[in-house]
Amino acid sequence: MPPSRPSKVATPSPATGTVSAREKLIAAAIATVRYKGFSATSVDEICQAAGVTKGAFFHHFASKEALAVAAAGAWTDIAEQRIFTLPDWTRLADPLDRLLGHIDFRLSMLDGPAEDFTCFVGTMVQESYNSSDPIRAACDASLRAYAVRLAEDIQRAIDTHGIAEGVSAFSLAYHIQAVLQGAFILAKANGHPVIARDSVIHLKRYVAMLFKKE
Incomplete structure (x- = not known):
């Protein structure tokens, strides 16, 4: 049990x-x-x-809902520190290396029970998007903050290396977010992170192809 x-x-x-x-x-x-x-x-x-x-x-x-909104904001701060500030990949000189390093880092996090690596706001919004607009908005703000932060390195990589036609930094950042969130759901359903890891490995291949990186 x-x-x-x-x-x-x-x-x-x-x-x-x-x-x-x-x-x-x-x-x-x-x-x-x-x-x-x-x-x-x-x-x-x-x-x-x-x-x-x-x-x-x-x-x-005032309520569980109020706590959820505050926790969504705190989750954004946690991501800033644990994902965008502390890891070694954030100090790589080449922005494309930083982007691929980011994906590798997210892959390395996919281990152990789902509650240790899945996204708090992604979990919460799946249940609350149609029942609590304050929670939905707080989760949206947190997910968007991640995409905006990641898009900074994507845009620098585009400026340095070019990218496949029609791809914007923000749309790619949201796609990366979508793959990660989907991978978390698959890991929960499957009861094991291996299927999520495979999805993130495919994501890295896709991003490398967009930048025509061997």
């Missing part, structure tokens, strides 16, 4: 070096929703995972 709840994950505030109740709740929401889905996750479970009281929850958030 699977564990009843995921491990707690929280990042200390840079200003104080401590983790606030609000930060704990956001981290618990991200971990629990990735594990169980948004609808199946209750406020009580989030509080238990965060190690805070229900009173503390409602001190910071």
Whole structure:
């Protein structure tokens, strides 16, 4: 039987070096929703995972929906640090090498249980896109922020190397996002990341062909 709840994950505030109740709740929401889905996750479970009281929850958030919106914003910040700032590939000189390095890095993340590598906002929006416009909009903003950030390197690669006719940096960034999100769904359905890894390997081949890279 699977564990009843995921491990707690929280990042200390840079200003104080401590983790606030609000930060704990956001981290618990991200971990629990990735594990169980948004609808199946209750406020009580989030509080238990965060190690805070229900009173503390409602001190910071008016509802589970409000927490979800805040967590979507936090997820964007997590992606900026873990995907676009810290990895070694971000310091490669050639923008095309950075783009391919980005895809390799996303491939390397596809390991272990799905809740460890799948996208929080991608998971949440699949359930909530037609039932909560604030959550849908927050997820859209996070997914778009990823595409905009990735498009910066894609445009630099296009300027340096050229690309197949009719391909824009932003459309390719969204395509990469779409392949990744689809790969996450396949991994959940299949119960193993191997099918997702194959999809990302095909993605890298496709991008290399667009840039006519051997």
